[in-house]
Amino acid sequence: MLKAYMILSIILFSIGVIGLISRRNIIVIYMSIELLLNAVNLSLIAISGDIGNASGHVMSLMIIAIAASEAALFMSLFVVLFRKKGSLDANIFDILGNKDD
Amino acid sequence: MTNTFIALAVPALLLLSAIFILLFGFSSYYSKNRGYYITLVTLFITFCISVNGVGDIHSAEVFPHIFNAMVVYDTFSATFISLFLLGGFLSLAIAKSFIDKTNFFVPESFVLFLFSLFGMVVLTMANELLTAFIALEIASMAVYVLVGLNRESLKASEAFFKYLLLGSFSASFYLLGMMLIYAQVKSTNLNVIAEYILNNDLNSQLLIVAGSMLIMITIMFKIAAVPFGAWVLDVYEGASLPITAYMAAVFKISVFAFIIRMFLTNNDFVQLVFDPLIILGAVITMIGGSLLAVIQSSVKKMLAASSVVHSGYMMIALASIEDIDSSASSAIIFYLFSYFISAIGAFGVLSYISKGTDKLISFDDLNGLGKNSPIIAVSLTIFMLSLAGFPSTIGFIGKFYIFTSAIESGYTPLALFGAITAFISIYYYFKVIVHLYFKESTDVKVQYGYKVSLAFIMISAFIVLWGGVGTSLIFNIPGINALNELSKYAIQSLVF
Numbered sequence: 044m045l046k047a048y049m050i051l052s053i054i055l056f057s058i059g060v061i062g063l064i065s066r067r068n069i070i071v072i073y074m075s076i077e078l079l080l081n082a083v084n085l086s087l088i089a090i091s092g093d094i095g096n097a098s099g100h101v102m103s104l105m106i107i108a109i110a111a112s113e114a115a116l117f118m119s120l121f122v123v124l125f126r127k128k129g130s131l132d133a134n135i136f137d138i139l140g141n142k143d144d
Numbered sequence: 145m146t147n148t149f150i151a152l153a154v155p156a157l158l159l160l161s162a163i164f165i166l167l168f169g170f171s172s173y174y175s176k177n178r179g180y181y182i183t184l185v186t187l188f189i190t191f192c193i194s195v196n197g198v199g200d201i202h203s204a205e206v207f208p209h210i211f212n213a214m215v216v217y218d219t220f221s222a223t224f225i226s227l228f229l230l231g232g233f234l235s236l237a238i239a240k241s242f243i244d245k246t247n248f249f250v251p252e253s254f255v256l257f258l259f260s261l262f263g264m265v266v267l268t269m270a271n272e273l274l275t276a277f278i279a280l281e282i283a284s285m286a287v288y289v290l291v292g293l294n295r296e297s298l299k300a301s302e303a304f305f306k307y308l309l310l311g312s313f314s315a316s317f318y319l320l321g322m323m324l325i326y327a328q329v330k331s332t333n334l335n336v337i338a339e340y341i342l343n344n345d346l347n348s349q350l351l352i353v354a355g356s357m358l359i360m361i362t363i364m365f366k367i368a369a370v371p372f373g374a375w376v377l378d379v380y381e382g383a384s385l386p387i388t389a390y391m392a393a394v395f396k397i398s399v400f401a402f403i404i405r406m407f408l409t410n411n412d413f414v415q416l417v418f419d420p421l422i423i424l425g426a427v428i429t430m431i432g433g434s435l436l437a438v439i440q441s442s443v444k445k446m447l448a449a450s451s452v453v454h455s456g457y458m459m460i461a462l463a464s465i466e467d468i469d470s471s472a473s474s475a476i477i478f479y480l481f482s483y484f485i486s487a488i489g490a491f492g493v494l495s496y497i498s499k500g501t502d503k504l505i506s507f508d509d510l511n512g513l514g515k516n517s518p519i520i521a522v523s524l525t526i527f528m529l530s531l532a533g534f535p536s537t538i539g540f541i542g543k544f545y546i547f548t549s550a551i552e553s554g555y556t557p558l559a560l561f562g563a564i565t566a567f568i569s570i571y572y573y574f575k576v577i578v579h580l581y582f583k584e585s586t587d588v589k590v591q592y593g594y595k596v597s598l599a600f601i602m603i604s605a606f607i608v609l610w611g612g613v614g615t616s617l618i619f620n621i622p623g624i625n626a627l628n629e630l631s632k633y634a635i636q637s638l639v640f
Contacts (some may be wrong), residue, residue, distance in 0.1 A: 072309060076313060077432075083316065086323055087323050090323065094330055095572060096330050099326060102274050102322075109277075113312055116285060123295055123301045136305060138298060138299060139299060139302050
């Protein structure tokens with residue numbers, strides 16, 4: 044049974060990485076990051092049940108808390124970026140690294 | 145003061161004063177200045193408390209029944225905690241002129257400073273992977289917001305976006321690695337993992353190897369080693385100067401503190417699996433950082449790129465750590481101190497002469513500074529000499545220890561490579577000095593004011609010089625030998 048959970052978790056993680064690399068909307072990118080964290084959560088819970096050790100459950104709770112604080116930061120990021128350019132397309136935020144200064 | 149008291153008092157004081165400023169920051173009585181002074185006083189008091197733990201070898205778990213051996217307070221953490229608090233104090237004190245002349249530093253921004261310092265303090269004491277991760281996230285989340293503090297500036301917002309996105313992406317790799325290690329060892333305590341690795345055959349430890357590789361990705365990201373450090377130039381460019389100084393000096397050494405603890409508890413394993421990778425990483429970090437630094441046209445971005453090169457030097461020392469007694473392990477702490485004090489000074493001078501504007505200071509902006517304001521020019525020159533590793537500064541002694549320890553451990557080509565990189569670095573550091581003294585400028589004399597900021601810049605410059613020539617024999621002021629002694633104590637407490 045653990046194997047199935049791990050495969051699911053790996054698939055979720057891969058979807059997260061692919062989404063993070065290929066999508067341009069910042070909200071979708073944020074959702075991909077949440078997917079990464081939740082993939083880890085899922086496998087932690089599965090492992091913890093499999094080896095009969097409760098600390099994995101506690102870790103997943105901690106990771107949920109970290110994901111929540113990350114969500115707060117991303118929400119503020121959306122607001123800041125949308126006020127600047129009226130769009131959340133990652134490609135239009137590109138002035139850093141330009142060699143004009 | 146007992147050690148348990150110090151271990152509890154420092155983080156508790158940081159948190160309490162952060163919460164105090166948060167609660168009263170909105171009342172009209174507590175202006176920006178009061179928040180600033182409360183933060184400075186807190187940092188000073190906590191620094192005075194924490195230096196009591198430095199100087200003798202001790203190591204104890206803090207309340208093992210409550211914290212389940214997750215937090216360890218030893219000389220190692222005491223040394224680093226004092227370093228962070230000193231760094232936070234110095235970078236804030238030098239930034240006084242910058243903070244006064246800009247309007248985006250609100251009382252709450254100092255709360256973020258305190259929270260990030262709290263995270264770093266816990267990170268050095270963490271003896272467990274999840275505790276370390278939470279501490280690292282507390283510190284980095286505060287720093288993410290500090291980067292984007294200037295909401296008016298598009299650059300700062302973009303740097304915030306870039307850093308937050310890449311930072312949380314790399315953090316998920318740490319969690320993945322921790323999960324794999326937990327699956328095999330059934331624990332995330334560093335000592336338990338070390339014991340498991342010692343007692344089992346390496347071939348049966350594939351999950352630990354894979355997991356620690358993934359953890360290394362996050363750590364390489366945080367210290368901006370080359371394949372993972374693509375964010376560093378843009379983020380340092382976008383963040384305002386005091387924040388850049390804080391990130392480059394204080395935040396970076398906090399990650400190194402955790403990496404050293406992790407490496408030294410699992411020393412044989414690391415040598416077997418990671419040494420080739422770290423050597424490769426050190427080489428490409430030094431090449432990549434030098435290439436980036438040579439082509440920059442602004443001083444701030446040049447310093448940002450050169451901080452990548454300094455990560456490369458520290459990775460040389462990491463690779464040459466053979467055991468607790470080898471000189472590499474104390475060399476890296478000495479180098480961390482020398483880099484930290486020089487970087488804080490160099491970025492501090494930039495923030496002092498930028499007078500609160502967010503324009504990038506190009507090399508031409510420094511023209512004629514040697515004639516118009518000699519004290520600033522001399523301090524900047526001292527910091528540049530130290531960063532380049534010029535004799536009679538602390539940077540030279542740091543590099544000397546690192547390269548000799550690499551030769552001692554049999555990595556002579558690596559030490560040679562480091563020396564070549566140091567030669568290249570003379571080009572871009574001395575370019576600053578050339579612009580300071582040998583270029584004509586028509587600018588009239590500028591009044592900078594803020595003697596306090598200038599005084600702290602001069603104090604840092606003095607520490608840089610004293611760390612290069614001074615010994616305790618003269619006037620009984622701790623010099624090179626005392627610093628070396630302290631870093632040896634710190635390392636030995638890890639196996640105490």
